[in-house]
Amino acid sequence: MPSRARPDRDATAAPRRAAAVVAWLVAWQLLSMGIGHDLLLPGPADVVLRLLELAAQPASWARVGFSLARVTGGFLLAFCLGLALGLVAGGRRWLLELLEPAVLLLKSVPIVCVIVLLLLWVGSRQVSVVAVFLAVFPPVYLSVVEAIRARDDGLGRVLRAMEVPAWRRLLADDWQQLLPYLVATSRNACGMAWKAGVAAELIGSPRGSMGEGIYQAKLLLETGDLFAWTLAVVALSWACERVFVRCLAATGPLALRLAARCPGAGASGAAVAAPGPAPIRLEGATLGHGPASVVAKALSLELSAGSRTILSDPSGAGKTTLIETVARMVEPLSGEVDSPAHVSVVTQAPALVEGMTAEQNVELAAGTLGERGAHDLLAQVLPAEALGRPVRGLSGGQRRRVEIVRALAHPSQAVLLDEPFAALDRASRRQVAALADRLLAGRTLLVASHDPEDARLLGATRVEALGGTAGPVRPA
Incomplete structure (x- = not known):
């Protein structure tokens, strides 16, 4: 069925925003004219004119530089420390509980009260740095903790099982899940930083700051200057937010590109040499995700x-749990499980890096296969239009084929597949099974599947193992 084009919602966004700004400027001008006194409320034209006059003075730019440096410094310090502490505390309950009272205090205490104390402790020239830090740190820290609580560990479990290095998992999975929280928080935190920084300067009035300029305008009843400096603060806050958020968002694609890089390139179209096949043995094992399951x-x-x-036990018998236990993704509750040291795995739930291409997903776990080798393998089971594009745009069956190729290309002693052909048509099953037959290279294969045809395609022995004991299965 042809897809229907969605209307471009952004085409009229800029004109609508411009119209809203013009409407508020008109309202401001009418209100100024109604009051009839520039000392109480100057009009927008008078404020812009005064802002241009201030911009022509070198001393004004020195003030901007003074305040910009301190607000930026406080913001970056709070962001980095909030990110680091959030990552550490998010996985450690005792540290989370230890930091909670302090974070709640910083979030709740009035910033004006804190500024008065800071003036006594650090002096007026550095007060804005600390004030900005105290305003920004809590939301950044709390957003990181919330992201860790809400993260989906499905992909991470698969990558850990296939021994993908921790730094690649961080870039390809953890950072991608954390980034939306940080971007959303930063949109508000940038504005909070400038509010706290200018408030601190207004109270402390350090020489050469924007806060001092606002304070002098108030003392001299220069309302035009007061509005002009306020407009400058708003413009700087908006610009800093746009720049920082755009740079932060750009780290997502950059992290994916770095994670996909392999230390070398393998032979085109061939799997990397793997250690010899290993047996799989369970003796008196109790399997589950806890005593209650x-x-x-x-x-x-x-x-x-x-x-x-091929495990052919009925649905609900525990085939998925058995696969995950052999892959060391789940610990056995009791008994003995002897698993291969190196495994490749395809789980029942999808587990791909959505922003990566099919080739990059394979490269991530395929050692030194290289982009060319990954492309050649995928081209055997995927149409050309599915290659070189993020997997988020692929169909369910195409995504499943990427997962299977990733598992087959990963150097391992055993390949574990949980319902690998469930989303594939018969022609695709035959293609993937033929590729698997070539790439297994003698490795041990364990598959969970209900379809008897899968055993014929893979040349595998069907067993029902979850009833208690299954006799030894030897190579055909």
């Missing part, structure tokens, strides 16, 4: 190195 008890299973096995 046991799915199998006293389970014994022996799969010889290089064997190909």
Whole structure:
């Protein structure tokens, strides 16, 4: 079915915003004319004219530089420390509880009261730096903690199981999930920084600051200057927000590109050499995600190195939990589980880096295969238009093929696939099965599937292992 084009909602956004600004300027001018006294409320034209006059004075730019440096310094310090502490505390309950009273105090205490104390402690020239830090740190820290609480660890579990280095997981998964929270918080935090910084300067009046200029305008009853400086603060706040948020958002694609880089390039179209196949053995194992969710008890299973096995137990028997246990994504509740040291895995739930291309997703876990090698492998099971574009735009079946190719290209001793062909048509199944047959290279294969046809395509032995004990499965 052809897709319907969505209307471009941004085409009229700029004119609408401009119209809103003009409407408020007109209202401001009418109100100024109604009051009839520039001392109480100068009109917008008078304020802009005075702002241009101030801009022509070098001393005004010195004030801007003074305040900009301190607000920026306080903001960046608060952002970096809030990010670091949030990442550390988000996974440590004791530290989270230890920091909670201090963070809540900083979030709730009136900034004016804090500024008065800071003037006694750090002096007027540095008070704005500390005031900005105290205003920005709590929202940044709390947004990081909230992001960690809400994160989806499905992709992270798969990447850890396939031994993707921690720095690549951080760039490809953790940072991508954290970034939307930081961007949303920064849109508000930039404005808060300028409010706190200028308020601190207004109270402390350090020589050569914008706050001092506002204070002098108030003393001399120069209302035009007061409005002009206020307009300058608003403009600087808006500009800083746009620049910082845009730079922050750009770290997302940059992190993906860095994560996809491999230390070298392998032979085109061939999987990287892997260690020899290893057996899989479970003896009296109890499987589950906790004592309240046991799915199998006293389970014994022996799969010889290089064997190909399909678990054909009915739905709900625990096939997914068995696959995850062998992959060390879930710990057994009791008994003995002897898993290969190096595994490749495809989970039942989708687990791809959405912003990466199909090639980059394969590269992420495929050692030194390289982009060319990943492209050649994927081209055997995907149409040309599905390559070189973010996987978020691919169909469910195409995304599943990317996951399977990633698992097959990853150097391992065993390949674990949970319902790998569920979203594929028959032709795609045959293509993927043929590729798997070539790339397994003697590795142990364990698949969870209900379809008897999958065993024929993969040359695998079907067993029902979750009932208790399954005899040893040897290579065909």
